[in-house]
Amino acid sequence: MNIIEIKGVTKDYALGSTTVHALRGIDLTIEEGDLMTIMGPSGSGKTTLLNVVGCIDQATSGSVTVHGDEVTKLNDRQVTDLRLNRIGFIFQTFNLIPVLNALENVEFPMLLLKKDSRAEVRKKAERLIEAVGIREYMHHRPAELSGGQRQRVAIARALVTNPDIVLADEPTANLDSVTGGQILDLMKEMNAREKTTFIFSTHDANVLKYARTAVKIKDGIIAEKSRL
Amino acid sequence: MNLIIKIAWRNIMRHRGKSLVIGAILFTGALLMTVGNGVISGMDAGLQKNIVEGFCGDALLVSDKQESDNVFLDPMGKAVEPVNNYKAIDSALGAIPYVKKWLPIGKNFAMALNDDGGVADGVFVLGVDMEKYRRFFDGNLKLFAGRFLNENEPGVLIPTGWRKQFGEYYNVLFTPEGAKIDTAMLGKDVTSRLADMTVKHSVVYMGMNMNNTTTDVRVPVRGIVKYRSLNTIWGNFPIVDIESYRECQGYFSAQATTASVKKEDLDLLGKADGSLDDLFSQGDLVVTQKVSTAPAALAEGSLAVTRDTVRKTVDPDAGTFNLVLLRFAKGQKLDKSVEVLNKFLAEKKLGVRAVTWKKATGMIGSMAGLIKTSLFVFVMFLFFVAIIIIVNTLSMAAIERTAEIGMMRAIGARKGFIRAMFLGETATLSAVFGGAGVLVGILAVNIITAFNITTDNDMVQLLYGGDTFRPLLSLLDMALVVVQLVIVTFIAVIYPIRVASNITPLDAVSRE
Numbered sequence: 001m002n003i004i005e006i007k008g009v010t011k012d013y014a015l016g017s018t019t020v021h022a023l024r025g026i027d028l029t030i031e032e033g034d035l036m037t038i039m040g041p042s043g044s045g046k047t048t049l050l051n052v053v054g055c056i057d058q059a060t061s062g063s064v065t066v067h068g069d070e071v072t073k074l075n076d077r078q079v080t081d082l083r084l085n086r087i088g089f090i091f092q093t094f095n096l097i098p099v100l101n102a103l104e105n106v107e108f109p110m111l112l113l114k115k116d117s118r119a120e121v122r123k124k125a126e127r128l129i130e131a132v133g134i135r136e137y138m139h140h141r142p143a144e145l146s147g148g149q150r151q152r153v154a155i156a157r158a159l160v161t162n163p164d165i166v167l168a169d170e171p172t173a174n175l176d177s178v179t180g181g182q183i184l185d186l187m188k189e190m191n192a193r194e195k196t197t198f199i200f201s202t203h204d205a206n207v208l209k210y211a212r213t214a215v216k217i218k219d220g221i222i223a224e225k226s227r228l
Numbered sequence: 229m230n231l232i233i234k235i236a237w238r239n240i241m242r243h244r245g246k247s248l249v250i251g252a253i254l255f256t257g258a259l260l261m262t263v264g265n266g267v268i269s270g271m272d273a274g275l276q277k278n279i280v281e282g283f284c285g286d287a288l289l290v291s292d293k294q295e296s297d298n299v300f301l302d303p304m305g306k307a308v309e310p311v312n313n314y315k316a317i318d319s320a321l322g323a324i325p326y327v328k329k330w331l332p333i334g335k336n337f338a339m340a341l342n343d344d345g346g347v348a349d350g351v352f353v354l355g356v357d358m359e360k361y362r363r364f365f366d367g368n369l370k371l372f373a374g375r376f377l378n379e380n381e382p383g384v385l386i387p388t389g390w391r392k393q394f395g396e397y398y399n400v401l402f403t404p405e406g407a408k409i410d411t412a413m414l415g416k417d418v419t420s421r422l423a424d425m426t427v428k429h430s431v432v433y434m435g436m437n438m439n440n441t442t443t444d445v446r447v448p449v450r451g452i453v454k455y456r457s458l459n460t461i462w463g464n465f466p467i468v469d470i471e472s473y474r475e476c477q478g479y480f481s482a483q484a485t486t487a488s489v490k491k492e493d494l495d496l497l498g499k500a501d502g503s504l505d506d507l508f509s510q511g512d513l514v515v516t517q518k519v520s521t522a523p524a525a526l527a528e529g530s531l532a533v534t535r536d537t538v539r540k541t542v543d544p545d546a547g548t549f550n551l552v553l554l555r556f557a558k559g560q561k562l563d564k565s566v567e568v569l570n571k572f573l574a575e576k577k578l579g580v581r582a583v584t585w586k587k588a589t590g591m592i593g594s595m596a597g598l599i600k601t602s603l604f605v606f607v608m609f610l611f612f613v614a615i616i617i618i619v620n621t622l623s624m625a626a627i628e629r630t631a632e633i634g635m636m637r638a639i640g641a642r643k644g645f646i647r648a649m650f651l652g653e654t655a656t657l658s659a660v661f662g663g664a665g666v667l668v669g670i671l672a673v674n675i676i677t678a679f680n681i682t683t684d685n686d687m688v689q690l691l692y693g694g695d696t697f698r699p700l701l702s703l704l705d706m707a708l709v710v711v712q713l714v715i716v717t718f719i720a721v722i723y724p725i726r727v728a729s730n731i732t733p734l735d736a737v738s739r740e
C-alpha cells in the first residue's frame with residue numbers, strides 16, 4: 001500500500017531576478033513500512049523533496065498525498081496537525097529544544113498531542129529513550145550531549161507519537177562514520193520493530209546497505225529508483 | 229500549560245541577561261507606581277481629612293442662585309450668594325440620617341482698609357458663630373496669641389498667614405490688645421522690621437457683594453490663630469463673628485431685628501407679651517427683647533462702625549449666611565450622599581443645593597487627583613519606554629530562536645503554542661519582577677508610614693496633605709498597578725508574538 005504519492009511536483013525558488021527550479025516534476029510512490037534513501041549530490045533537490053513530502057514546504061505545482069490526504073489543499077493548522085500526528089522528523093543538526101532535557105524533548109510531541117496521560121507519556125518516552133540507548137543521559141540537556149546522543153534523542157522524539165512516516169534529512173551528516181553507522185542501524189531496527197516508514201536523504205553511497213529502496217535524484221528529477 | 233510555563237521559565241533563566249533587563253524595567257515601573265500611588269493616596273486622604281475635618285466639612289449647601297460650586301477658592305473672587313432661610317434648612321436637615329452635624333457660616337470677599345479709608349488688602353472672610361464653629365471643627369485652630377471669641381462677641385481671629393502677608397506689604401502688625409508679640413510665625417522679613425511697624429489691635433473690613441450695600445466695620449483682633457493643617461491655604465481666611473460679618477457684607481443680621489418697641493405700640497399690635505416673632509416669616513429671630521448691645525459708634529478717625537461689646541440676646545441663626553457646612557456619617561459615599569441630599573433639598577424647595585468639598589475648594593480639592601494623573605502619565609511614559617525596550621528585546625530573542633521555534637512548528641506545535649510560550653515568558657517576567665516591584669513598594673510605603681514623618685512647614689504640609697507624611701495604599705491602588713503591568717505585558721508581547729508565530733518550519737530548516 002502506498003503511504004505517499006507524489007505526482008508531477010515542481011518547486012521553484014526566486015533567487016533575486018532568477019528562478020531556481022529545485023524540483024522539475026517528481027513522480028514517486030512510497031510504500032508503507034519502506035526504508036527509503038534519497039541520494040544525490042548537494043543541490044540536487046533531496047532536502048526540497050523531503051520538505052515537500054513532510055509538509056514543511058509547499059510544492060509550486062503537482063500533488064502530494066500523505067496517507068490519503070492531499071497536503072497541498074490543507075491550511076496551516078491542518079498541515080501542522082498532520083505533521084504532529086503522522087510524520088516524525090530527524091534533522092541534520094539534531095534540532096532539540098535547548099531548555100528541555102533528553103526525556104522532556106522526547107515527551108514534547110506527545111504533550112502537544114494531548115492524547116495520553118502524563119504518566120503514559122513519561123512511560124513511553126522512557127521506553128524509547130531506553131530503546132535508542134541513552135537511558136543514563138535522559139536527564140541531560142542537549143548541550144550536555146554528544147552529536148550522536150542528540151541524534152538518538154531526535155530519533156526517539158520522531159517515533160514517540162507512532163507516526164506513519166519518519167523523514168530524516170541527512171541524519172548522519174554531522175556525525176563521525178561509527179556514530180553515523182550506529183544511527184542508521186537504529187533507524188533500521190526501528191523500521192523493522194515499529195513498521196514505520198523511514199525516508200532519509202544522504203549523499204553518502206555507503207548508507208545504501210541500510211535501505212530497502214533507493215531513489216537517486218539529479219537536478220530536480222528522479223534519475224533512478226531501485227529495490228535493494 | 230505546565231509545559232509552556234516550564235519552557236517559559238527555563239528560557240528566562242537561559243537568557244538571564246535579557247530577562248534581567250526586562251525585569252529591571254518592570255520592577256522599577258511597578259515600584260514607582262506603587263510608591264507613587266501610596267504617596268498620592270496618602271496625600272489625597274490627608275487633604276480630604278484636613279479639608280473636611282478642618283475647614284469645610286464633607287459637603288456644603290449653597291444657594292440655588294450660586295453659579296460656581298467653587299465657593300472657597302474662586303480665582304475671580306466672585307461673591308457667594310446669600311442664604312436667608314437657614315432656620316428652615318436647619319429644621320429640614322434633621323430628617324437626613326447620614327447628615328450628622330451642620331454649621332452655617334458666612335464667606336465672602338472683604339477689603340481690609342487703612343485708617344484713612346484707603347483699601348489696603350482684599351481677603352476672604354469667614355463669618356461664624358464661634359462656639360458652634362469650634363464644636364463643628366474640634367481643634368482645627370491653634371491659638372498663638374490672645375483668645376478665641378466669646379459667645380456673640382464681636383471680633384476677628386487673624387490667621388498667621390494673612391497677618392504675615394499684611395505685615396510684609398503694609399508694615400502693619402495685627403495683634404490682640406495686651407498680647408505679647410510672638411515672632412515665631414512672622415518670618416524673617418517682618419521680624420526684622422518689627423520696630424518700624426505699626427501695631428494694630430483692630431481691623432476695618434469693607435464687605436464686597438453684588439448689591440454694594442456694604443458697611444465698613446471695625447472689629448477688634450481677639451486672637452492670632454493658625455489652622456492646624458494646610459495653614460498655607462486656610463491661613464488667608466480670617467474668622468469674624470457672624471454679626472460683624474453680616475453688617476460688613478450688608479446682610480440681614482439678627483441684630484438688626486432687635487428694635488425696641490414701645491409698650492403702647494405693643495398693646496396696639498396685641499403683643500403685650502413682647503413676642504413679635506410670629507409677625508415675621510423667620511420665626512424666632514430674637515431670643516429676648518432685651519438688647520444689651522452698645523449703640524453703634526464711630527471709631528475715632530474712621531467712618532467704620534465699631535462693635536466691641538457682647539451681644540448676648542441675639543439668635544445668630546436668624547440672619548443671613550452664605551454656606552451651610554455638613555458632616556456626614558462615617559463611611560458615607562460622598563457623591564451618592566450629595567445626590568440623595570440634593571433630591572431631598574429640591575423636594576423641600578429650600579432654595580439651596582449640596583456641593584462636595586472637592587468642588588467647593590476648586591483646585592485644592594482636585595490637587596491630589598491632578599498629581600495622581602501626573603504620576604500616572606509619568607509612569608505610563610516609563611512603561612511606554614519599557615514597552616519599546618521589551619518589544620525590541622523579545623523580537624530579537626524570537627529571531628535568534630528561529631531554529632528552535634521552526635523546529636517546534638515542524639514537529640507539530642501550532643502557532644497558538646508559540647504565542648502562548650512567548651506570552652508565558654513575558655507574563656512570568658512581569659509577574660516575578662513586577663510582583664517584586666509591587667511588594668517592595670508596599671514595604672516602602674509601610675516603612676515610610678512607620679517613621680511618622682511630621683512637619684510644621686506649610687508648603688510641605690501641602691505636599692503631605694496635612695502635618696504628617698502618611699502614604700496610604702488601597703487595594704484599588706495595588707489593583708491599578710497590577711492592571712498596568714498586565715497591559716504593559718500584553719502590549720509588549722504583541723509584536724514579538726507575531727514575529728515568533730510567523731516563523732515557519734522552513735525557516736528553521738533553511739538555517740541549517
